[in-house]
Amino acid sequence: MTRTVYNTATTLDGFIATEDHSLAWLLSRQIDADGPMSHQEFEKRIGAIVMGSSTYRWVREHEPESWAYAMPAWVLTHQDLQPFPGADIRITAADTREQLIALHAEMVAAAGERDVWVVGGGDLAGQFADAGLLDEVVVSIAPVTIGAGAPLLPRHVELARTEWAVNGEFVCVRYDVVKG
Numbered sequence: 440m441t442r443t444v445y446n447t448a449t450t451l452d453g454f455i456a457t458e459d460h461s462l463a464w465l466l467s468r469q470i471d472a473d474g475p476m477s478h479q480e481f482e483k484r485i486g487a488i489v490m491g492s493s494t495y496r497w498v499r500e501h502e503p504e505s506w507a508y509a510m511p512a513w514v515l516t517h518q519d520l521q522p523f524p525g526a527d528i529r530i531t532a533a534d535t536r537e538q539l540i541a542l543h544a545e546m547v548a549a550a551g552e553r554d555v556w557v558v559g560g561g562d563l564a565g566q567f568a569d570a571g572l573l574d575e576v577v578v579s580i581a582p583v584t585i586g587a588g589a590p591l592l593p594r595h596v597e598l599a600r601t602e603w604a605v606n607g608e609f610v611c612v613r614y615d616v617v618k619g
Contacts, residue, residue, distance in 0.1 A: 441547045442574040445557040445564035449578055454588035464583050468608045475604035476611035486553025487546045492516035494559030511549045536570050543572050565594035573616050579609040
């Protein structure tokens with residue numbers, strides 16, 4: 440069964456990026472690519488991705504020569520963004536719960552037997568949670584604080600821990616979203 444998963448890294452004080460969208464705090468950390476709860480293992484489960492405009496712009500700016508994802512991608516935004524040449528990227532908006540549910544159904548169909556990954560944006564993950572579409576949250580917690588920035592998940596979402604591991608400098612935790 441396809442699940443919708445928000446998988447991200449966060450600082451100890453709960454931010455996924457600085458106020459100016461920097462991930463320098465993350466990129467300087469040690470992690471074992473083949474270790475427990477690794478990102479590479481996680482990506483094998485993914486059949487479709489969705490991200491917000493800030494994440495999309497960050498990926499485009501930091502990897503301008505290639506698109507990192509082979510699966511279909513949706514970018515939810517009201518901005519006029521251009522898709523990466525040759526990649527299956529769908530720039531769209533979902534202004535209502537009903538539109539998000541319909542868009543999610545497209546993502547699930549595209550993912551097939553694999554999962555949908557909410558790549559970045561705590562608010563975007565929150566919108567999926569608000570609509571009852573988010574099934575799992577996976578967080579790699581870095582031993583650093585930054586004091587302010589983009590919050591991990593700026594909503595009240597009830598979670599139940601299902602797994603945890605230490606990988607390099609990170610404590611990695613998997614949660615199911617408690618629905619209802």
